[in-house]
Amino acid sequence: MEIHVTDQAGETHTLEGLEGWRVMEVIRDWGLNIKAECGGALSCATCHVYVGAEWFDVVGAPSAEEEDMLDSVGDVRPNSRLSCQILMSDALDGLQLTLAASAAKD
Amino acid sequence: MSGHEITTDVVVIGAGPCGLFAAFELGLLDLKCHFIDILDRPGGQCAELYPEKPIYDIPGFPVVTGQQLTDNLMAQIAPFAPEFHFNRMVNSIDKQADGSFRLVTDADEVFHAKVVVIAAGGGSFQPKRPPVEGIEAYENKSVFYSVRRMDDFRDQDVVIVGGGDSALDWTLNLQPIVRSLTLVHRRDAFKAAPASVNKMRELVMEGKINFLQGQIGSLEGENGQLKHVHLATNAGDLSVPATRLLPFFGLTMKLGPVADWGLALNDNTVVVDTEKFETSVPGIFAIGDINAYPGKLKLILSGFHEAALMAQAAKKIIAPNERVVFQYTTSSTKLQKKLGVA
Numbered sequence: 001m002e003i004h005v006t007d008q009a010g011e012t013h014t015l016e017g018l019e020g021w022r023v024m025e026v027i028r029d030w031g032l033n034i035k036a037e038c039g040g041a042l043s044c045a046t047c048h049v050y051v052g053a054e055w056f057d058v059v060g061a062p063s064a065e066e067e068d069m070l071d072s073v074g075d076v077r078p079n080s081r082l083s084c085q086i087l088m089s090d091a092l093d094g095l096q097l098t099l100a101a102s103a104a105k106d
Numbered sequence: 107m108s109g110h111e112i113t114t115d116v117v118v119i120g121a122g123p124c125g126l127f128a129a130f131e132l133g134l135l136d137l138k139c140h141f142i143d144i145l146d147r148p149g150g151q152c153a154e155l156y157p158e159k160p161i162y163d164i165p166g167f168p169v170v171t172g173q174q175l176t177d178n179l180m181a182q183i184a185p186f187a188p189e190f191h192f193n194r195m196v197n198s199i200d201k202q203a204d205g206s207f208r209l210v211t212d213a214d215e216v217f218h219a220k221v222v223v224i225a226a227g228g229g230s231f232q233p234k235r236p237p238v239e240g241i242e243a244y245e246n247k248s249v250f251y252s253v254r255r256m257d258d259f260r261d262q263d264v265v266i267v268g269g270g271d272s273a274l275d276w277t278l279n280l281q282p283i284v285r286s287l288t289l290v291h292r293r294d295a296f297k298a299a300p301a302s303v304n305k306m307r308e309l310v311m312e313g314k315i316n317f318l319q320g321q322i323g324s325l326e327g328e329n330g331q332l333k334h335v336h337l338a339t340n341a342g343d344l345s346v347p348a349t350r351l352l353p354f355f356g357l358t359m360k361l362g363p364v365a366d367w368g369l370a371l372n373d374n375t376v377v378v379d380t381e382k383f384e385t386s387v388p389g390i391f392a393i394g395d396i397n398a399y400p401g402k403l404k405l406i407l408s409g410f411h412e413a414a415l416m417a418q419a420a421k422k423i424i425a426p427n428e429r430v431v432f433q434y435t436t437s438s439t440k441l442q443k444k445l446g447v448a
């Protein structure tokens with residue numbers, strides 16, 4: 001399964017995802033510009049992505065705890081998600097995401 | 107506190123779990139240490155990022171939370187009475203002619219130490235800078251990430267951004283002295299203590315402050331002096347007069363000054379050997395998440411092991427002529443005396 005990730009510089013990368021991996025882990029493993037400081041523990045919001053319009057319903061809305069965490073970034077949009085809270089599965093094959101500025105490493 | 111000078115055996119930079127345990131291993135060898143950390147309390151990532159979350163891989167503890175581990179480490183090192191200097195960043199380290207080190211903090215304090223242990227983890231915790239173009243130019247002039255002096259905000263048009271305790275507390279504290287105050291948060295739900303949220307809502311009802319649901323779009327001003335903050339709100343774009351902006355988006359780790367200390371680095375980590383965990387500068391050690399060596403795992407337990415070996419090497423530098431006998435805390439009365447249990 002593949003995901004398409006547009007980085008902060010506007011370049012789109014097609015990444016091989018593995019069933020059960022967190023989307024954050026796929027993006028980090030491929031060396032894209034994602035800080036993911038807390039390693040997926042929903043404690044940092046530095047894995048912030050925008051979900052492609054046609055994918056938002058498939059991925060679903062953030063949990064209450066994730067909404068709280070999203071308060072700590074200044075560039076939230078209606079399609080914001082924390083990518084460590086999205087698990088790779090067949091249903092997400094072809095998923096399109098854009099990395100938020102607030103996910104960038106320093 | 108400026109102009110203050112402290113002389114000690116060891117300065118540990120960073121009071122995260124690995125730094126804290128170093129005080130135990132150093133203490134058993136009669137070495138006294140001082141901690142410097144930019145946070146306002148011990149525990150590093152455990153205390154700042156996940157105090158309530160469980161850790162399952164600390165040997166001997168089937169489960170322990172970040173805060174419990176911190177509290178336990180503090181109790182464990184208490185017999186050695188390490189001293190803590192919080193809310194300070196170590197800016198520079200310079201080796202002196204006699205081989206010792208001179209460290210200077212951002213509060214202009216000077217520390218003299220025979221050995222320096224860098225336990226800086228993922229770097230120093232610093233306020234998150236919101237992704238707003240050109241914000242750097244305003245920082246420390248009209249954009250602040252904390253309130254050091256309330257007077258800087260007196261009679262100003264203040265915009266505070268965020269929904270946590272810092273944002274709400276400063277909204278309540280600054281309101282009586284400002285010219286105007288606007289609280290901006292992306293939604294009408296707050297993580298802050300309910301009592302502060304209620305007080306904030308009362309002030310809004312009384313017309314004493316504004317609350318706008320939205321996010322910062324851009325800043326307008328010149329020479330670092332802010333004039334307006336442009337907001338993207340649910341009701342469209344708005345411009346608010348602002349001479350001070352306080353964004354409260356929590357903390358993030360930045361490598362910070364460690365990069366400038368002349369140490370061999372590898373991708374934001376400090377290169378060490380695996381016998382002594384010494385850096386490319388003899389006498390400066392690095393343990394915990396901040397170091398790099400083949401096979402490194404960024405786990406707390408790795409940092410504990412590194413602390414034990416580092417302490418042996420530090421002892422040889424500080425007391426080269428003293429013979430160190432290997433002993434167990436279980437059976438050595440000498441060690442137990444140091445721990446205050448014999």
Ligand SMILES: Cc1cc2nc3c(=O)[nH]c(=O)nc-3n(C[C@H](O)[C@H](O)[C@H](O)COP(=O)(O)OP(=O)(O)OC[C@H]3O[C@@H](n4cnc5c(N)ncnc54)[C@H](O)[C@@H]3O)c2cc1C
Nearest residue numbers: 041120122124144150151196226227229230231394395406
């Ligand atoms: C959510 C989460 C869950 C985790 N779960 C586990 C787990 O289950 N098991 C495990 O083993 N590990 C876990 N970890 C990793 C573990 O927390 C780290 O390995 C550990 O905190 C590293 O400790 P440290 O002492 O090296 O550094 P840190 O805890 O990062 O502390 C470093 C301290 O140094 C300070 N500092 C840095 N530079 C300066 C400077 N120049 N001046 C002043 N102060 C400075 C920082 O402010 C910080 O307080 C987890 C991490 C996170 C974020």
Ligand code: FES
Nearest residue numbers: 040042044045084
């Ligand atoms: S990696 Fe920290 S919240 Fe996702």
